Every structure is written in C-alpha cells, then in structure tokens.
Amino acid sequence: MDRIDTVILKLLSADARAPVSQIAAQAGLSQSACTRRIQALEGSGHITGYGARLGHRRLGFRITALVDITLGTQIEEDLARFERAVAEIDGVVECALVSGGQDYRLKILAQDLDDYERLHREHLGRLPGVVTINSSFVLRAVPTRSEADALFAGA
Numbered sequence: 303m304d305r306i307d308t309v310i311l312k313l314l315s316a317d318a319r320a321p322v323s324q325i326a327a328q329a330g331l332s333q334s335a336c337t338r339r340i341q342a343l344e345g346s347g348h349i350t351g352y353g354a355r356l357g358h359r360r361l362g363f364r365i366t367a368l369v370d371i372t373l374g375t376q377i378e379e380d381l382a383r384f385e386r387a388v389a390e391i392d393g394v395v396e397c398a399l400v401s402g403g404q405d406y407r408l409k410i411l412a413q414d415l416d417d418y419e420r421l422h423r424e425h426l427g428r429l430p431g432v433v434t435i436n437s438s439f440v441l442r443a444v445p446t447r448s449e450a451d452a453l454f455a456g457a
Contacts, residue, residue, distance in 0.1 A: 303348065306331065308454050310339055311348065315450030318352040358411050365412040366440040370404035373431040380431045381405075391425045393417075404436070 309329045313320060326336035343349045358366075373384060381399065388397045388408065396409035412418035418437075426435055446452075 307339060307343060307348070310336065310343065312448075312450040312454060314340070314349065314352075315448045362413050363411040365414055365418050366443070367408075367410040367412065367418055368438045368440065369408040369410055369426065370434075370436040370438075371406045371408065371426075371429070371432055372403070372434040373405045374433045375431060376405065383430045384432075387429050391421065393421050404434075 306329050310325060313325045313328055322337050322340070323333050325340075326333045329336060329339075331339070340349070373380060384406070385397065385399075388394055388406075393410050393412055394408050395411055396407075398407050399405065400407050410418065410421060412421060422435070422437070426432070447455075
C-alpha cells in the first residue's frame with residue numbers, strides 16, 4: 303500500500319461506480335495502471351466488495367434498533383450456534399461479538415414498531431442461549447465520515 307493506493311481506495315469509497323478513467327486521472331495514473339492497482343487491491347483483500355448504500359427509510363424501513371444480547375455461556379459452540387441462527391433473521395443487518403456487559407450487538411431494520419415487535423417475538427426471543435435482550439431505537443443517524451476517510455485521515 304502506498305499513497306496512490308490510498309487515493310484509489312478513497313475515490314472508490316466515495317463512488318464505487320466511478321469510471322476507471324476518472325479514478326486514474328485523479329490518482330495520476332494511466333487507465334491500465336489504475337486497473338492493475340484496483341485488481342491488486344481486490345486480490346490482496348484491501349477491497350472486499352462493492353455495494354450500494356440503500357435509503358432504508360425510503361424503502362419503508364423506518365425503525366433502526368440496536369439490540370444488545372447476553373448469552374448464558376461463551377463456549378465457542380454456543381457462540382457459533384447463535385451466530386448461525388442470527389444470520390437467518392431477515393432485518394438483521396449487523397451482528398458483532400463485543401466486549402463489555404453484553405455478548406452481541408445487533409443492528410436491525412424494521413418497517414415500524416409492530417414489525418420490530420414481531421421480529422423480537424418470533425426470532426430474537428427464540429435465539430439459542432439468550433439470557434437478556436436490551437433494545438434501543440435510533441432517533442437520528444448522525445452523518446459521519448466514510449470508512450476510507452476515517453482510516454486514511456492523515457494520508
């Protein structure tokens with residue numbers, strides 16, 4: 303990774319659909335050299351994928367819940383069983399094993415409170431090994447920097 307790779311990552315992070323010719327011009331490279339660098343960044347795992355940021359509110363998902371879950375054990379098999387079950391729940395967009403008083407934090411998108419209550423009743427309450435569930439609802443999402451801007455602030 304060098305300065306040019308950092309520039310490419312920042313540009314792709316801002317707009318993954320930008321044409322290679324535009325990225326190459328801003329990075330000071332030829333189009334073929336830029337393409338080779340992007341392929342190398344993909345091959346090395348520095349770029350793990352591309353995707354669209356969806357307007358979940360416009361799509362009808364008006365509730366974002368942050369859900370802290372504590373399990374009865376931290377045995378690896380129980381953690382793996384919990385993680386497999388969480389991966390099957392529609393609406394769960396993030397699941398992180400965390401330090402502190404809880405074991406996992408989930409980010410869940412729901413259409414409304416009734417939809418969240420259904421997810422809680424039908425899925426969260428039935429997850430294997432769960433001892434406590436503590437839900438908080440996002441009132442406002444505060445815009446922050448992109449991953450690339452945060453990772454390469456000084457670059």
